[in-house]
Amino acid sequence: xxxxxxxxxxxxxxxxxxxxxxxxxxxxxxxxxxxxxxxxxxxxxxxxxxxxxxxxxxxxxxxxxxxxxxxxxxxxxxxxxxxxxxxxxxxxxxxxxxxxxxxxxxxxxxxxxxx
Amino acid sequence: xxxxxxxxxxxxxxxxxxxxxxxxxxxxxxxxxxxxxxxxxxxxxxxxxxxxxxxxxxxxxxxxxxxxxxxxxxxxxxxxxxxxxxxxxxxxxxxxxxxxxxxxxxxxxx
Numbered sequence: 026x027x028x029x030x031x032x033x034x035x036x037x038x039x040x041x042x043x044x045x046x047x048x049x050x051x052x053x054x055x056x057x058x059x060x061x062x063x064x065x066x067x068x069x070x071x072x073x074x075x076x077x078x079x080x081x082x083x084x085x086x087x088x089x090x091x092x093x094x095x096x097x098x099x100x101x102x103x104x105x106x107x108x109x110x111x112x113x114x115x116x117x118x119x120x121x122x123x124x125x126x127x128x129x130x131x132x133x134x135x136x137x138x139x140x
Numbered sequence: 141x142x143x144x145x146x147x148x149x150x151x152x153x154x155x156x157x158x159x160x161x162x163x164x165x166x167x168x169x170x171x172x173x174x175x176x177x178x179x180x181x182x183x184x185x186x187x188x189x190x191x192x193x194x195x196x197x198x199x200x201x202x203x204x205x206x207x208x209x210x211x212x213x214x215x216x217x218x219x220x221x222x223x224x225x226x227x228x229x230x231x232x233x234x235x236x237x238x239x240x241x242x243x244x245x246x247x248x249x250x
Contacts, residue, residue: 029182060240067144067228067240068183083237115182127232128174131182 028052029132031116036137038110046101046135048116057099058117058129061085068115074099103137110139144231146241154249157219161244163229164211173205173212174238176228183228186214219248 029050038044048057056075060068070083074093088107093099099118103110113136117129147162165173172190176183187196189205189212196203200219205212216223226245230238 065149065242067146067242068230068238069240070237073237127172127238128185128188129238130185131176133181 029116029118029130031114031132031135033135034133036135038137038139040139041105043102043104044110044137046103046114046116046137048099048101048132049097050099050116050118050130050132051097052118052120052130053096054118054130055096055121056119056127057093058119059083059089059091059099059101060115060117062113062115062134071101071114110137112137144229144239144241146227146229146244148244149242150245150247152247152249153219155220157248158215158217159219159246161214161216161227161229161246162211163213163241165229165231165239167207167210169233170207171232174230174232175203175212175214176230178226178228178243179224186227216246219246221248221250224248 032047058073059071062068069085071089072080072083072091074080077096080091080093090102113134115134116132119127119129144165172188174188175186177186187203192207200217203214224247226243228243230240232238
């Protein structure tokens with residue numbers, strides 16, 4: 026059963042705590058991405074990775090960190106430095122990082138609420 | 141800054157109506173324009189458009205791109221309640237990054 030999985034589905038954390046969101050894909054995709062979605066807003070890119078052990082900041086990287094130690098996994102850590110962490114987080118992947126046309130496939134998302 | 145602007149932001153119609161959703165973009169090394177449907181969680185891919193004037197069709201949904209005027213439209217004919225969703229438009233520029241619009245929230249009432 027191929028696809029992208031994100032866990033957990035819902036996450037609650039106290040203010041000031043770091044939290045890590047999981048994203049795993051078994052599609053053998055090279056590139057992976059993290060987006061944040063706020064109500065009434067489109068998707069905003071946090072970080073992306075074109076290849077293992079390499080990643081780049083997106084448009085709103087402040088207060089977040091990532092790692093890409095394995096092709097299948099791209100966890101996102103929301104740190105205490107992120108001012109408004111409550112949001113819906115979506116992970117995506119695409120087949121080849123340097124492909125001309127980039128259809129991205131999305132996971133089911135994690136809804137993070139900071140209390 | 142690369143921008144993708146969708147209109148309208150929300151739309152309420154009755155079953156059977158035809159709707160047209162709009163997406164305009166600024167161009168910087170344009171590669172493709174993509175449409176996604178987001179119901180509750182994960183956006184699902186609808187169309188990828190790369191060439192002007194060529195309509196992509198899937199059932200009651202169709203989309204077309206105008207690279208000269210920098211916009212795309214998504215048409216849905218004979219709408220059904222299951223079409224209710226947020227429709228997202230995204231532009232791919234010089235890299236693999238996608239820039240998304242804010243989406244159009246479509247509500248189809250019975």
